[in-house]
Amino acid sequence: MVRLLIADDDADLRESLSLVFEQAGFDVEAVADGDQAVLAFERRPAAVLITDLFMPMRDGLETIGYFRARYPSLPIVAISGGGYTGQKTDHLTVARAAGADDAFRKPFDVGALVDAVRRLAARAASHP
Amino acid sequence: MRCAGWPPARPRTPDASVTLRGHLLWLVVIAMVPALLFSAALIYLSAQEREEALKADIEGAARLLAREVEAELQRTTVALEVLAVSNALVTDDLEQFHGLCRRALDTHPDWANIVVAGADAQHLLNLMVPYGSPLPPLSRPELFHETAERRAPVISNAIVGVLTHRLLTVVTLPVVRDDKVVYILAVAQEARNWETLLRARLPAGMHATLVDRNGTVIARTLENERFAGKAAPSVLLKEVARNPERGGVAGEALDGSIAHGAYRQVGLSGWTVAAFTPIEMLQGPPRRRYLQLGVGFFVLIAGSLAVAWLLARRIAGSIRRLATSVRAVGRGHRPLRFDGRIREVREAGKALQDAAALLAERLEREKAARAGLEAADRAKDQYLAMLAHELRNPLAPISASLYILAEEPLSSDAARRARAVIARQTGHLSRLVDDLLDVTRLASGKVALHMQEIALDDALRQAIDDHRSLAEGAGVQLALELPSSPVRVRGDRTRLAQMIGNLIQNAVRFTPDGGRVSVSLEQRDSEAEIRVRDTGSGIEPHILERVFEPFVQGAQAATRARGGLGLGLALVKGLAELHGGRVHARNIGPGQGAEFSLVLPVLRAGRDDGPERPA
Numbered sequence: 001m002v003r004l005l006i007a008d009d010d011a012d013l014r015e016s017l018s019l020v021f022e023q024a025g026f027d028v029e030a031v032a033d034g035d036q037a038v039l040a041f042e043r044r045p046a047a048v049l050i051t052d053l054f055m056p057m058r059d060g061l062e063t064i065g066y067f068r069a070r071y072p073s074l075p076i077v078a079i080s081g082g083g084y085t086g087q088k089t090d091h092l093t094v095a096r097a098a099g100a101d102d103a104f105r106k107p108f109d110v111g112a113l114v115d116a117v118r119r120l121a122a123r124a125a126s127h128p
Numbered sequence: 129m130r131c132a133g134w135p136p137a138r139p140r141t142p143d144a145s146v147t148l149r150g151h152l153l154w155l156v157v158i159a160m161v162p163a164l165l166f167s168a169a170l171i172y173l174s175a176q177e178r179e180e181a182l183k184a185d186i187e188g189a190a191r192l193l194a195r196e197v198e199a200e201l202q203r204t205t206v207a208l209e210v211l212a213v214s215n216a217l218v219t220d221d222l223e224q225f226h227g228l229c230r231r232a233l234d235t236h237p238d239w240a241n242i243v244v245a246g247a248d249a250q251h252l253l254n255l256m257v258p259y260g261s262p263l264p265p266l267s268r269p270e271l272f273h274e275t276a277e278r279r280a281p282v283i284s285n286a287i288v289g290v291l292t293h294r295l296l297t298v299v300t301l302p303v304v305r306d307d308k309v310v311y312i313l314a315v316a317q318e319a320r321n322w323e324t325l326l327r328a329r330l331p332a333g334m335h336a337t338l339v340d341r342n343g344t345v346i347a348r349t350l351e352n353e354r355f356a357g358k359a360a361p362s363v364l365l366k367e368v369a370r371n372p373e374r375g376g377v378a379g380e381a382l383d384g385s386i387a388h389g390a391y392r393q394v395g396l397s398g399w400t401v402a403a404f405t406p407i408e409m410l411q412g413p414p415r416r417r418y419l420q421l422g423v424g425f426f427v428l429i430a431g432s433l434a435v436a437w438l439l440a441r442r443i444a445g446s447i448r449r450l451a452t453s454v455r456a457v458g459r460g461h462r463p464l465r466f467d468g469r470i471r472e473v474r475e476a477g478k479a480l481q482d483a484a485a486l487l488a489e490r491l492e493r494e495k496a497a498r499a500g501l502e503a504a505d506r507a508k509d510q511y512l513a514m515l516a517h518e519l520r521n522p523l524a525p526i527s528a529s530l531y532i533l534a535e536e537p538l539s540s541d542a543a544r545r546a547r548a549v550i551a552r553q554t555g556h557l558s559r560l561v562d563d564l565l566d567v568t569r570l571a572s573g574k575v576a577l578h579m580q581e582i583a584l585d586d587a588l589r590q591a592i593d594d595h596r597s598l599a600e601g602a603g604v605q606l607a608l609e610l611p612s613s614p615v616r617v618r619g620d621r622t623r624l625a626q627m628i629g630n631l632i633q634n635a636v637r638f639t640p641d642g643g644r645v646s647v648s649l650e651q652r653d654s655e656a657e658i659r660v661r662d663t664g665s666g667i668e669p670h671i672l673e674r675v676f677e678p679f680v681q682g683a684q685a686a687t688r689a690r691g692g693l694g695l696g697l698a699l700v701k702g703l704a705e706l707h708g709g710r711v712h713a714r715n716i717g718p719g720q721g722a723e724f725s726l727v728l729p730v731l732r733a734g735r736d737d738g739p740e741r742p743a
Contacts, residue, residue: 010521012549016528019542023535079524107523110531 001027002121005046007037007063008079009055017050024114026121034058038066045071047121050113053080053091061098068099075120077113078103148447149440156432164425171421175414182410183376187390189331189403190374194392196329197322197338201299201396205281207236208301208313217303217311222252226259238321240289240296245272247309256291264290268298275300276309283397285340286319286357295319295357297346319356322347326401334405335387339364341398345382355382360402364391368400377402446473453477457484460491511694518560522553529553563695566626567678570702577620577706581731584615584649584656591628592647598633603641606632609648615656616731623703630696631660631724638664638722651730655709658726666715667722675713676701700726 004026008014014030021028029046031037033055041049049067053060060078067074078095080103092103102116211217211232216224222244229242233255244253249272251263266272267290275282284298296316303311326336327349338346339360348355359365363379374392381387381404389404450473453463463477463484529546536542569575592608599606617624628647635645643663650657667675678698701711709728716723 010525012522012525012553013528015545016525016532016549019532019536019546020528023532023542106520107527110528 001025002048002125003027003029003044003046004048004050004117004121005037005041006030006050007032007034007055007060008050008052009033010052013052020110020114021117024118026117034060034063034066037063041067046074047124048075048077048117050077050079050117053078053095061095064095064098064100073124075102075117075124076100077117077120079106079108079113080104147440148444149437152436152440153433156429156436160425160429160432164421167421167425168418171414171417175417178413179410182405183388183390185331186334186388186403186405187376189329189334189336190390190392190401193326193329193336193338193401193403194394196325197399197401198395198397200325201283201394204239204299204315204317205301205396207232208281208299208315211242212301212303212311212313223259226253226255229253229255236315238317238324239315240292240294240318241316243314243316245312245314247276247312249273249276249312252311271298271300272312272314275302275312275314278302279304279309281396283399285342286344286346288357289316295346297322297340319346320352323349323352323356330403334403337364337402337404338394339368339400339402343368346399348382351383358382364389364400364402367391368393372398372400377404378407381406443470443473446470450476450480453480457487462488514694515564519557522557525549526553563699566699567695567702570699570706571678575623575703575706577623579618579620582617582619582621582624584617584658584728585610587621587624588628588647588649588658591625591632594625594629595632595636599636599645602636602639603643604636604639605644606636607644607646609646611649611651613651615649615651617656617707617728618731619707619728623707627700627703627726628658628660630700631658631726634696634724635660635662635664635722638662640664643721654730654732656728656730658728659723660726661716661723662721664721665719666717667713672713672715676711697724700724704728 002025004021006014006017006021006028008017008030009032011032014032018028018030029040029044031040034051035058037049037051038058040046051060051063055063058066060080064076064078067076076099078092078100080091080095092105095103101120104113104116211225211228214225214228216222216228225244229244233239233242242253242255243251243266245266246252249266249269251266253259254263257263268284268287271282271284279302281302282300284296284300286295286297288294289296295318297319298314298316300312300314302309303313322338326338326347330336330349335348335350337348337360340346343360343365345355345358345360361380361382364377367375367377368391372393374390376388376390378388379386386407387404388407388410389402391400391402393400449464457463457480463480465477465481526549529549532542532546536546566575588608588610592606596606632645632647639645639662645663646661648659648661650659676697678695697711697713704711704726707728709726712725712727714723715721
């Protein structure tokens with residue numbers, strides 16, 4: 001089973017995404033922030049990382065930077081409530097620049113997210 | 129430089145404005161012209177008066193001179209009569225009479241000669257010729273014939289002496305014995321003696337002419353040598369011919385000058401004496417006055433115009449400075465200081481400064497108000513962005529849960545968990561929307577309270593129970609401390625629960641895992657104070673003073689997915705005030721957490737009425 005690590009401080013989103021990806025056949029572990037994500041990954045590495053951009057402790061961008069530096073081939077998907085209106089730079093654009101492979105604005109098309117994660121997992125599997 | 133335009137105001141031409149200087153200059157001219165006319169009229173009247181007086185003087189002089197000449201002629205006649213009755217003549221001793229006449233000539237220096245003739249005008253005696261010498265015939269026998277015929281003294285016209293070649297006048301006297309003319313005595317007087325006589329009696333500034341019956345000048349006080357023996361001026365002779373007795377005359381004198389005079393006939397002789405004065409004497413002084421007036425007026429008006437010009441320049445300068453100052457104020461600069469000498473302009477300057485100060489103050493206030501509004505506007509924009517974020521956040525788990533429900537059988541554990549997520553998130557969403565609506569209602573004063581008596585102890589216990597699961601989920605311990613006696617207030621049960629709940633939720637949210645939130649109740653006099661303390665990191669100072677304003681949140685909240693809308697405390701404040709109470713927030717100490725107080729008026733024991741309605 002492909003292992004998926006989800007980092008989001010919203011318990012209900014963690015819960016619902018876990019259900020979605022378990023149903024899609026992934027081995028899912030969901031944590032509340034970036035620090036926990038680092039610990040969980042070090043304990044048991046995952047094939048794909050989904051991370052929120054706004055979290056307490058280590059925030060999303062830091063988390064992306066951390067993983068991108070240590071695991072250059074790890075597929076990372078950023079999710080976010082999206083930039084505040086009127087803000088000059090879209091956070092998702094920033095996330096891509098920071099190294100995320102894909103980015104989704106909440107509320108996202110869950111099917112598209114599942115497809116994206118599957119595609120990234122397959123790519124990671126073909127280029128270990 | 130534009131000096132003046134007159135008339136200064138044409139009402140129908142809208143832009144016929146005239147400078148201040150123009151107005152002042154015209155003021156001077158308008159004030160001076162009547163003065164000039166008045167002065168001229170005075171001069172004219174006084175000249176008239178003077179002319180009348182002078183004419184009277186001239187007339188008087190003519191009368192006086194006529195009398196003097198007549199008296200002199202009378203004296204001469206009398207002197208001749210004295211000679212006529214002398215012993216020598218009575219005894220026909222002509223030699224002795226010659227000697228007597230010699231002495232008479234000595235005593236009358238004005239006499240030129242004495243002649244004695246017979247009744248038929250034979251030349252008997254001539255004082256110019258020694259006695260006994262042969263005598264030529266009389267040069268003017270007609271004079272003697274006339275005297276003999278008239279048997280009365282005769283006074284001649286001006287004649288030129290045969291021996292002396294000088295201009296003379298002659299007085300003759302017939303000597304009558306037994307009704308027969310025996311001798312005729314004649315005295316010749318030098319015409320220039322008359323000049324002396326005229327001159328002695330003449331008032332200053334006048335001249336006189338003595339004219340004989342033929343119109344020949346006998347003597348004259350002006351240039352006698354030149355004009356004696358010549359014809360008198362024709363204007364005079366014409367007047368005399370018309371009215372021999374007396375009259376006035378004006379015209380060209382012998383020397384060509386224009387003169388004004390009066391004449392009188394001299395008694396005994398039929399001569400005319402005229403007194404006159406050059407026309408200059410009459411018209412000169414008034415003309416000089418007019419000239420002086422003109423020059424004076426010119427100097428005065430020039431001086432006044434100069435003063436008016438300077439005054440106008442000063443006033444206009446002040447007003448121009450004032451205008452500059454007003455323009456400066458218009459451009460937002462400070463006005464100039466006014467220390468000129470025109471009080472009104474100074475006052476206007478002072479008023480302008482006051483107005484400018486007021487304006488600056490208002491601008492400052494307005495700027496501050498605008499800055500406040502802009503800050504509020506920015507805060508609102510940020511808040512709207514945050515609001516969109518917060519309202520959108522629950523949609524992600526809901527849509528993910530719906531995905532599960534579509535894939536999984538409804539009875540499965542996953543479907544049950546997905547439904548629970550949807551229920552929680554829709555609840556959260558509706559709370560957000562409720563808060564938003566409440567704040568809007570509070571702002572527009574549309575919150576209706578259902579007031580009733582409430583025991584705060586019970587309300588607090590209930591609130592603690594309601595939030596126990598929330599606190600446990602956050603790893604926060606909830607504590608309640610109540611007084612021994614119950615505390616009762618009047619309030620809306622639901623809203624009171626909302627206020628307490630919001631304070632507790634706020635405290636739990638900012639308290640880290642393992643922390644503690646303690647709620648206490650205390651009654652002081654007529655007030656009940658509910659305190660909610662947490663063990664979080666406290667409130668940032670710049671947030672503390674605005675913590676009860678809507679849309680304000682600590683930085684930490686913004687990074688939390690469940691940050692809420694930042695409306696909870698604003699709702700507490702608005703509702704507390706609706707209950708006649710107040711709220712307060714403070715930091716307990718650095719890093720020791722925050723304390724929020726809700727103070728409400730107490731309902732006194734045994735009374736159902738609120739404290740706001742004393743019996």
